[in-house]
Amino acid sequence: MAKTGSKEKIRKFLLANIGRVIESHEIFAASGGAGQYGRRLRELRDQEGWPILSHHDNSNLKPGQYLLQEKPPPNVVFSPIISxxxxxxxxxxxxxxxxxxxxxxxxxxxxxxxxxxxxxxxxxxxxxxxxxxxxxxxxxxxxxxxxxxxxxxxxxxxxxxxxxxxxxxxxxxxxxxxxxxxxxxxxx
The missing domain is CATH 1.10.30 (DNA Binding (I), subunit A)
Known part of the structure; x- marks a missing residue:
């Protein structure tokens, strides 16, 4: 049986919580304790087009809070991050x-x-x-x-x-x- 990676665990957690403000400790727990959960969030946002907001994007969010505004686009994978x-x-x-x-x-x-x-x-x-x-x-x-x-x-x-x-x-x-x-x- 294949092991589910932290990114996939975060993906499923976010999809189950669309529109709800999520705390970083919740994402950490959902990832299975992955130390790189922040990187996985950025990958979902930057490489797959997920509309994940943080306190940098929305003044109603505090540091350590995230919000998946809406369902992400299906099967979108962007080219590598800008150098x-x-x-x-x-x-x-x-x-x-x-x-x-x-x-x-x-x-x-x-x-x-x-x-x-x-x-x-x-x-x-x-x-x-x-x-x-x-x-x-x-x-x-x-x-x-x-x-x-x-x-x-x-x-x-x-x-x-x-x-x-x-x-x-x-x-x-x-x-x-x-x-x-x-x-x-x-x-x-």
Whole structure:
């Protein structure tokens, strides 16, 4: 008789508890005491597309709490995780800035009240054939990566404006500075 692995045990436990906040000690117990249960959760989330939320994704969750929001997609297996090198290339190209809302790491996300964390998101989702290639990847904060903001065109926020200036070259930054300086001084 084949032994059931910890990932399969966690998979069954989560499916039996969809929509319920689960504590890490429950997952540990369900895994059969596997020390790598956190890694197995990440594999389910990142490689199989399971919508497992943690306190990084939902401000109602505390550290050590997880929530499988809904039934995961059937038989979805994504290509290997994005390499550290490719991740660094995407973050550098995108100026360490969320490409949807403009938050940078450490900025307070107005939707969650938590400091923003950047993830690497796919432009064409993996479930629709998108690949782990530089041209198909972008930096996204955790809220935008989960699709919770559903950003539409609106008046630029201070954070968005600052982000654009941060991403610009030094000559453009100087031009913005001079324009603001002249505009403010013309009001005096």
């Amino acid at each position: 550290a090198r490719l991740r660094a290339m995407v973050l550098d190209r995108n100026g360490f800035t969320c490409q949807m809302c403009g938050l940078t790491p450490g900025d307070v996300d107005p939707f969650t009240g938590r400091k923003a964390r950047l993830h690497i998101g796919h432009i064409v989702d993996r479930s629709h054939g998108g690949k782990n290639e530089l041209s198909n990847l972008r930096a996204l904060c955790s809220t935008c990566n989960q699709g919770a903001k559903n950003i539409t065109t609106e008046k630029p926020s201070l954070i968005w404006l600052l982000t654009q200036v941060r991403r610009a070259g030094i000559d453009d930054q100087k031009a913005v500075y001079n324009w603001l300086h002249n505009k403010i001084n013309s009001r005096d």
